Amino acid sequence: MSKHNTEIRIADWKTEKDSLKQIRQTVFIEEQKVPVELEWDEFDDSSTHFIATLEGQHIACARLKPDGQIGRMAVLAEHRNQGAGSKLLQFILRTAGRQKTCNVYLHAQVSAVLFYEKHGFTTTGDIFYEANIPHREMLRKIC
Ligand SMILES: CC(C)(COP(=O)(O)OP(=O)(O)OC[C@H]1O[C@@H](n2cnc3c(N)ncnc32)[C@H](O)[C@@H]1OP(=O)(O)O)[C@@H](O)C(=O)NCCC(=O)NCCS
Numbered sequence: 001m002s003k004h005n006t007e008i009r010i011a012d013w014k015t016e017k018d019s020l021k022q023i024r025q026t027v028f029i030e031e032q033k034v035p036v037e038l039e040w041d042e043f044d045d046s047s048t049h050f051i052a053t054l055e056g057q058h059i060a061c062a063r064l065k066p067d068g069q070i071g072r073m074a075v076l077a078e079h080r081n082q083g084a085g086s087k088l089l090q091f092i093l094r095t096a097g098r099q100k101t102c103n104v105y106l107h108a109q110v111s112a113v114l115f116y117e118k119h120g121f122t123t124t125g126d127i128f129y130e131a132n133i134p135h136r137e138m139l140r141k142i143c
Contacts, residue, residue: 006059006084008091011051013044020049023061027074034131043071048095052088060084064092070106089119093142102143110134 011020021040028034043065052060052075060075070092075085096104108116113123113136121138128135 006052006054006087008050008052008088010095011049011061013047013049016049016051017044019058020051020061023051023058023074023076024072026076028072028131031077032131032133034133038131048099050088050092050095052084054079054084060088062088062092064096064101064104066101068096068101068104070096070104073106073112085115086119089116093119093140097143100143103139103141105137105139107135108138110136113138 013020024039028039029036044063047063047065050062050064051058059079060073062070062073064070070089073085073088075088093104096102106116106121107128107130108121108123110127110133116138117123119140121140123136123138125137128137
């Protein structure tokens with residue numbers, strides 16, 4: 001299925017929590033073995049959340065914290081490498097720009113650094129570990 005059919009929109013954490021949590025449960029907790037207590041934190045309440053839908057099915061999500069951190073980017077395995085992640089990230093960057101959140105950053109899993117570099121992010125600092133997964137901090141100035 002082409003990326004052009006994937007719809008991205010802002011999601012309301014209070015009313016759409018179950019849909020967002022389902023994607024993160026599948027990708028981070030079940031697939032990547034991230035401990036439950038690390039996955040759910042206090043930042044979900046204050047973040048802007050995003051959800052991607054393809055043919056009525058929720059296939060990806062992410063969040064933008066008020067300080068400019070993009071995180072919890074998750075595309076369901078069967079929908080990867082078809083452009084959904086890129087479309088989601090571009091939507092987040094446009095939203096951040098509108099909010100005048102000009103400096104965005106993220107903690108990229110080392111395996112995904114190339115993906116974010118394709119979207120203009122640059123690495124900074126050394127490798128560090130979160131949930132036993134190697135990460136690099138990446139930055140991008142968007143306005
Ligand atoms: C990382 C992730 C969000 C990318 O989403 P996606 O929908 O697969 O990405 P796209 O299809 O838009 O890929 C765009 C490009 O990045 C590349 N790419 C995607 N994932 C990549 C990865 N993990 N490593 C290197 N390159 C990657 C693709 O090959 C593609 O390249 P191309 O445009 O030259 O063909 C997705 O793989 C994912 O959810 N992974 C599991 C959870 C995760 O690791 N999240 C990131 C936490 S930092």
